[in-house]
Amino acid sequence: MLKFDCKKCGKCCESFGNLGNCLPLFEWEVDELKSIAQKEGLILDIKPFIFWLDKKSGFAFTIQYGLFNEPCPFLKNKSCSIYENRPLICRQFPLLRTPFFQDDRKLNSPYFLRCENFNNKAFLAQLLDTSKDNKMKRSEWEPKYKETYGKCYEFCLQTDFILKSMLIFLEKINGRLKLKTSFEPDFNKYAIIPFFEFLVKINVLNSTQREEYIALFKDKDLLFKTFGVSI
Numbered sequence: 001m002l003k004f005d006c007k008k009c010g011k012c013c014e015s016f017g018n019l020g021n022c023l024p025l026f027e028w029e030v031d032e033l034k035s036i037a038q039k040e041g042l043i044l045d046i047k048p049f050i051f052w053l054d055k056k057s058g059f060a061f062t063i064q065y066g067l068f069n070e071p072c073p074f075l076k077n078k079s080c081s082i083y084e085n086r087p088l089i090c091r092q093f094p095l096l097r098t099p100f101f102q103d104d105r106k107l108n109s110p111y112f113l114r115c116e117n118f119n120n121k122a123f124l125a126q127l128l129d130t131s132k133d134n135k136m137k138r139s140e141w142e143p144k145y146k147e148t149y150g151k152c153y154e155f156c157l158q159t160d161f162i163l164k165s166m167l168i169f170l171e172k173i174n175g176r177l178k179l180k181t182s183f184e185p186d187f188n189k190y191a192i193i194p195f196f197e198f199l200v201k202i203n204v205l206n207s208t209q210r211e212e213y214i215a216l217f218k219d220k221d222l223l224f225k226t227f228g229v230s231i
Contacts, residue, residue: 010078022066
């Protein structure tokens with residue numbers, strides 16, 4: 001199998017084109033990046049990226065934010081100046097999603113992000129060469145993902161579990177909500193709040209539980225252990 005090896009060219013930090021022209025961030029990552037930026041005198045353009053309006057409670061909330069500065073303000077001399085504190089999307093690059101939660105385990109190109117120094121399509125072609133109807137069991141595709149992408153795969157799976165958990169929360173409380181999923185965000189009218197803050201506002205979680213969930217999602221090994229996933 002092909003093996004991804006970051007060439008440290010900085011191209012993925014210069015443009016976020018295939019990510020909706022922004023770098024997706026979870027709410028805790030926003031706080032961390034803003035804290036670092038304040039110390040370094042940087043101005044970050046961060047806005048809600050995926051959001052809903054709950055017409056029952058009157059709260060608008062987001063499950064992900066986007067960093068719209070291009071190139072990334074933390075890119076210095078083609079190197080990440082916050083490498084040890086970089087967001088999950090950077091750690092999982094060039095993977096966008098894994099097939100883990102796909103019901104049919106179908107493998108396709110939208111799971112990947114464009115890297116100028118690695119051919120994701122060639123990896124996919126190698127993978128599908130041994131599949132039937134573009135479908136594989138986890139025991140078949142996961143070892144090859146791990147062999148090719150190493151730790152990037154683990155971080156991408158972490159993202160998958162976080163997003164899946166958020167969607168499960170929404171499914172469980174859907175009867176209590178009246179969601180409007182497509183609306184032009186009037187930032188003067190609606191203060192779009194983070195997802196877990198929204199859950200506290202509508203009394204699904206208390207503040208302590210919110211912090212516990214965020215701590216869980218930030219800890220990859222604990223997250224996998226909690227969900228019984230062996231990597």
